Amino acid sequence: MLLEPRKRPHQQRSAATVDAILEAAAHILERKGLDALTTNAVAELAGVSIGSLYQYFPGKAAILAELIRRERLILLAGIERMAHASGDSLKDDVCLLIRIAVAHQLLRPGLGRALEYVETTLPLGPETAKLSNEIVQYVAALLERHGVSEATEAARDLVALAKGMIDAAGIAGESDQRLLVGRVCRAALGYLEYSMPNGNELT
Amino acid sequence: MLLEPRKRPHQQRSAATVDAILEAAAHILERKGLDALTTNAVAELAGVSIGSLYQYFPGKAAILAELIRRERLILLAGIERMAHASGDSLKDDVCLLIRIAVAHQLLRPGLGRALEYVETTLPLGPETAKLSNEIVQYVAALLERHGVSEATEAARDLVALAKGMIDAAGIAGESDQRLLVGRVCRAALGYLEYSMPNGNELT
């Protein structure tokens, strides 16, 4: 199975074509799900011929892999932009992260869920796996900075529970981000506080 | 799209055939994912001809729908069996629920995840939707009995966060149920406690 794009789009026109293909794939995934994601459908919606599509991607799997890569990069970029705003309150930092994650995932909830499932069945390249891990690592580093013990495990758990709650909200069609962020923060902070020795309050 | 089984298996032999088909489908979903789930593959693994398969199910979607229905019923049965053991400590009750959910989902983690995704793209019958809701309702009733406010919302959140954490554990290949249960309980109880007025400890 080929997962890499055939050519990295260094030229302007090519980049536009690749973008159109990926956007079309995302659009289909979002509204009709994995079943409907065929190379023909993608090419047609993208306004390019099937032949051109295969110029850039060796197959359907490669399109999905690149989509995953890009989504991860977007989220990671958001998180890293946050790094500068990182304060000295664990509570604020965690909630800021959650706000970013919620905003990201709720933009296109169906897309996120489909990609998450695909990710578990696709043998992803090491680069993409590293990308996903980087998010957890980032959270772990933040937790550690605030003196949370077992930071890596806690980071994995926080990411997982947030993902679960945000996905559920997406499925239910919740639109109020503020309420959702509040509830996810409650779960995350509750998790963190619950493990702490009594009297050791969050700052 | 036809979602209902063609005939409800009232006879013994028929029931065995239906079971074989569903078990084969589950097996394929678990190890190879949605893509590999074709009617031919299912029929072959089940040891019945493709013709027979279509005697019982009008299509692939119907097999998936029935699989979802059965999985839900199993989990619900586990939960209801628990009802009798329900004590007067919210903490114990919640953790018992989590123990049941973890045991259920970790039996066949890949199956659960695949079905969860399918569930969001398949136009399920009202009966199955009701089944999923019943689980949340059950948790909500339990929370309410213990005086938790906004019980329905809390139940939805707890189910969602548990699902997220358990799924992640399944993907990561975690095998120690006890550790996982502990962490999910921590998140759930943390969520519940975090909302309570200070000094109002869990019992």
Added chain:
DNA sequence: GTCTATAAGCAGATAGAC
């Protein structure tokens, strides 16, 4: 009731013209 054989259609992928 179950099987074999097969029809019909579609998906993935490529070759070759422009």
Added chain:
DNA sequence: GTCTATCTGCTTATAGAC
């Protein structure tokens, strides 16, 4: 670089024999 045309193989689904 992009398109059209096309091929191969697979999937769904049915018809009809036993």
